[in-house]
Amino acid sequence: MxxxxxxxxxxxxxxxxxxxxxxxxxxxxxxxxxxxxxxxxxxxxxxxxxxxxxxxxxxxxxxxxxxxxxxxxxxxxxxxxxxxxxxxxxxxxxxxxxxxxxxxxxxxxxxxxxxxxxxxxxxxxxxxxxxxxxxxxxxxxxxxxxxxxxxxxxDSRWQQQTRRKLPRQIDRLTALLQQAGLTVTGGTDLFVYCQTPEAAIIHEILAQRGILVCRFEQPAALRFGLPPESGWKKLQEAMNKIPAGITLR
The missing domain is CATH 3.40.640.10 (Type I PLP-dependent aspartate aminotransferase-like (Major domain))
Known part of the structure; x- marks a missing residue:
């Protein structure tokens, strides 16, 4: 064009x-x-x-x-x-x-x-x-x-309700990832961004458990979207499977 x-x-x-x-x-x-x-x-x-x-x-x-x-x-x-x-x-x-x-x-x-x-x-x-x-x-x-x-x-009513709800959900996701050892380095009301040298390993562990996140190579990082209500426990359990010996930060 x-x-x-x-x-x-x-x-x-x-x-x-x-x-x-x-x-x-x-x-x-x-x-x-x-x-x-x-x-x-x-x-x-x-x-x-x-x-x-x-x-x-x-x-x-x-x-x-x-x-x-x-x-x-x-x-x-x-x-x-x-x-x-x-x-x-x-x-x-x-x-x-x-x-x-x-x-x-x-x-x-x-x-x-x-x-x-x-x-x-x-x-x-x-x-x-x-x-x-x-x-x-x-x-x-x-x-x-x-x-x-x-x-x-x-649907302006739904939009207003969602804008009020999203920050609370992002806070919940941020806390979950930090408890697992990840450092949150960015994000919006719709996703959380974590730079980590072990992005490829974590991406593979999550994928094996049916959780898809976006992986980036330069710099090595992961982008986590908000899970559905039924997915929080699944994400928590998957993050607990990350080997203790790898460096997340």
């Missing part, structure tokens, strides 16, 4: 950003958030998530607007993935008019728990939306997905 160019991706990040943009022929540069301001020169576009996946870092709206302004001066764009923002909507760029060089992605797959319907949204300048519509065609979203998404987005 865009000419091949130099694309920055804030790291660590969702691995598909790098894979997909490299597959499309772009030169992708991964950069640390703390060095972002010094790394924008020469970019044609910048991709980041707010909050970031996997470490849960939040970026204030003013900081994002400052990035967009800097990029606009060099005719570059900013793509912000807000897949996890629904638990704290005050952080969303959609609360105000978007600058012309900013695109925002949203999804019902995280906060709403509807990943299986494969429904997402893009907010952008009219020219960008028109180009996407031509590329994707008229049948990009199924009728079932449209129905499910409408029900979820219209």
């Amino acid at each position: 865009t000419p091949r160019g130099r694309i920055g991706v804030v790291a660590p990040s969702y691995a598909e950003y790098v894979r997909c943009w490299e597959k499309a022929g772009h030169d992708v540069i991964q950069m640390a958030f703390d060095q972002l301001e010094d790394s924008l020169q020469g970019l044609d576009g910048l991709i980041l998530a707010n909050p970031n996946n996997p470490d849960g870092r939040w970026i204030e709206t003013q900081a994002l607007n400052d990035l967009a302004e800097t990029l606009a001066r060099q005719k570059a764009w900013l793509l912000v993935d807000e897949a996890f923002v629904d638990s704290r909507p005050r952080y969303s760029l959609l609360n105000d008019a978007l600058p012309a060089n900013v695109m925002v992605l949203r999804s019902v797959g995280k906060f709403f728990g509807l990943a299986g319907v494969r429904l997402g949204f893009v907010f952008a300048d009219a020219a960008v939306r028109s180009l996407l519509a031509r590329r994707m065609g008229p049948w990009a979203v199924s009728g079932v997905a449209r129905w499910a998404g409408k029900q979820a987005l219209n």
Whole structure:
């Protein structure tokens, strides 16, 4: 959709950003958030998530607007993935008019728990939306997905109740993991992020017991989502199976 160019991706990040943009022929540069301001020169576009996946870092709206302004001066764009923002909507760029060089992605797959319907949204300048519509065609979203998404987005009462409930659940998950010896180094209201040199071993132990968590290699880390109510005991028992001799921190 865009000419091949130099694309920055804030790291660590969702691995598909790098894979997909490299597959499309772009030169992708991964950069640390703390060095972002010094790394924008020469970019044609910048991709980041707010909050970031996997470490849960939040970026204030003013900081994002400052990035967009800097990029606009060099005719570059900013793509912000807000897949996890629904638990704290005050952080969303959609609360105000978007600058012309900013695109925002949203999804019902995280906060709403509807990943299986494969429904997402893009907010952008009219020219960008028109180009996407031509590329994707008229049948990009199924009728079932449209129905499910409408029900979820219209249920404001459930959304408010869930926003109040999630912090308590995250506190419970954090305590469980800390009691097992893990150090929690990040997260959001929907997941907990733990850096540990034994990420691969723990991932395998949990997988053998039917518990799937996301594993990251650089740096070695695990991302734990919230279990269903019936899954807390299972997670606790699985964490107790981690050998005492391995170094978790």
